[in-house]
Structures are given as C-alpha cells and as structure tokens.
Amino acid sequence: MNVDVDLAPLREYLAAEGADGYLIDDDASDADQRYVSGFTAPDPYQTLVTADGVHLLVSGLEYGRAAAEAGADSVSRRAAYDYQRLVAEHGQYEGKLRTLAAFLEDHGVDALSVPRTFPTGTADGLREQGVAVTVEPEGIVTDIRATKTEWEVERIRASQRANEAAMARAEELIATADIEDGTLVHDGEPLTSERVTEEIEVTLLRHGCALDETIVACGADGADPHDRGSGPLEADELIVIDIFPRDKETGYFADMTRTFARGDPGEEARRRYEVTHEAYEAALETVAAGVTGADVHGAACDVIEDAGYETLRSDPNTETGFIHSTGHGVGLDIHEQPSVSPSGGDLEPGHVISIEPGIYDPAVGGVRIEDLIVVTEDGYENLTEYRVGLEPTTDARE
Secondary structure, rough: OOOOOOOOOHHHHHHHHOOEEEEEEEEEHHHHHHHOOOOOOOOOEEEEEEEEEEEEEEEHHHHEEEEEHHOOEEEEEHHHHHHHHHHHHHHHHHHHHHHHHHHHHHHHOOOEEOOOOOHHHHHHHHHHHEEEEEEOOOOHHHHHHEEEHHHHHHHHHHHHHHHHHHHHHHHHHHHHOOEEEOEEEOEEEOOOHHHHHHHHHHHHHHEEEOOOOEEEHHHHHOOOOOOOOOEEEEOOOOOEEEEEOEEOOOOOOOOOOEEEOOOOHHHHHHHHHHHHHHHHHHHHHHHOOEEEEEHHHHHHHHHHHHHOOOOOOOOOOOOOOEEOOOOOOOOOOOOOOEEOOOOOOOOOOOOEHHHHHHOEEEEOOOEEEEEEEEEEEEEEOOOOOOOOOOOOOOEEEE
C-alpha cells in the first residue's frame, strides 16, 4: 500500500466543479483504481473519493482483506446495502445500481464525477437513480500517479533489480553459447528467442516478478521495435532484448533494453550502436526538472540526425532510423505519464521515465539502449545498474 497518496488536486477539482465525489468502478488491473484504493481484487469494486476520505464498496468475499489491506478511510460490504435482496428483486444490473446509489447516498453524494473509462451502463443507471454523473476529462489521477513518492521509487527500483537479474541471465546464455554454422548453440541445441525468453521469465519469477511477454529479437526482427522475436539466434547479428516485468506484490513495473551481438555484426551495425549510445547519453544529460520531455527527445534526435540517420522529426514517414519516442513514464502502468516525445511537457522531480533511443533498419537490424531513471531537481538518478556494451559477457551487472 502506498500510504503517501496525495489526492488534493482531485479534491480541488471536485470542489471547483461542485461534485460531491469521484467514483472508480473497475478491478485492480486499472492502475488508477489500484493507486487510489491501495487494494487489489480480480473483480470490479468501487472506490469513492470525497472531501473527507476514500471509501470502498466490496463484496463479502473481499471485505476482510480490504479492511486489513486497503489504503481507505472506510470499507463497506455490499451486504450492508441489501445487495442480495436487491439483485433477487431487480436483477443483477439493477440490483448493483440500487446498491451503489445507496452507498453514494450514505456518503452524501448527489453529484458524481467519474473517470473517462467509467462504465457507460453504470453511469446511465446512476443517473436514472437520481445521481448527477459527469466525466472528469483531464485524467487527474493519472497525472497524480506520474509523480512518484519515495515509497514508489523504491518499489520501482526493486523491480529493476529483478529485471537486471533476468537480463544478466539472457546475456550469459548468449555469451556462453557455441557457434555452429552461424547459429548460437547451447547444450547441443540452437539457442532460440523462445529459450532465452523462458529463462528470463523463470528468473523474474524467482525474484517475485512476472511479465506477459518480452522482446528477444535477432536481425531483421529487431528492426521492428515491438517484434517479440522468434527462432534461432544468429552470430554476427544484432540481438535486441527488452524486458518490462511487474512486481507481483506491489504492481510496479520496470523497463530495460540492451542490444548484443555475438561475433562481428559489421561496421555499419557497430556505428549505429555507437550513435545510439551517444543519443542515449545526450538524452540523459538533458534531463532535469523544468526541462520538457520534448527537449529530451530533441537531444536524442539531434545526435541521430547529425550522424546521417532519419528520425520521425526529420521525416514523419520514415520506416527506418529512429522511429519512436525517446521514452515514457513507468509505474503501475508500463506506459504512463509523462511523455518523452515531441509533445512531452515539463519534467518534475519524482517523474520516473525510460530513456530509450534506437536506430532500426531490416537490412542491418535494430539497436536500442534503455535505462529507467527518476527526475531530480538538478538532473536525474539512474535506477538501472547494468552496463552498456555490445559484446555480451558473463559478468554484466555492476
């Protein structure tokens, strides 16, 4: 539970709009729900923010755990509002609405603000119950989440340590593989993207993290930034490994990318790696509170364009070169605010962002280097303690 959540901006909005409360109706896969409630459940539950606190409405199944774990001022059972009787008399949909309306009335809520993702059916049903419902269009909770507390930074740092262990295992496999007819071979079998991915997943599980998918992409596959990769890994080719796990207990993500080559990928590939490294360093050097995400992205583009490669800034239609933004916020979502892109706004102390320039071309392969950092008043703190180098080793962690 993040005990330092500051919902003052949301409450100021509610007061300005004349709303009595702000309601989230979702399960904990919604990052705003998890953040505000300090609770996780696989089924939807309701979190109400009012001037006097945060109030949860949960099923009887979740009540005991919510009462013990949630970061809320009060937790109510649906049974307290005759939920089962209302469902029996009016059906599931109407029963839920009447229960929710009674819960809102209990907390003095006549006018409600809801997030953009709020269920339309629930909003319409509450209006029929006499509750005024308006959508909060700015994503205030998402913006609040962008600035991390010290507690959150430490959770992300822990996730990145697990990430580094997984990256080290992947790099070790590549570094220790034999080369047979241009293919990497381990334990007498071709070393595949799938095998490396499996080892990454196993390592993360041992460190309390998990992921739905990762990127281990070799050669032309690596020239597509979101190609997950498949099949045998080849010598003399660029191999992009991008791992973005989530801590299973805290829910906070990490993110890191390294590019390796076992053997000699050629002069042009090495040059692209060097230019990407220079762009990564230029972006890092630009980061500070008050600098915009656009400034940081521009610093990376400057280096890449000066080296003779296209970017989306120099050619919005290019399919090769630097074809994505320099970074993004990381927290309870893998992609969240702030943006390190042409539209990125001011960076603030506590923003946790990735820095990940890259250069891509199917004829050469892909290069990407990514660290995870937290913005400070006068610069940044790197949450990543993993060396940057093209040649894989068995001792990569600093």
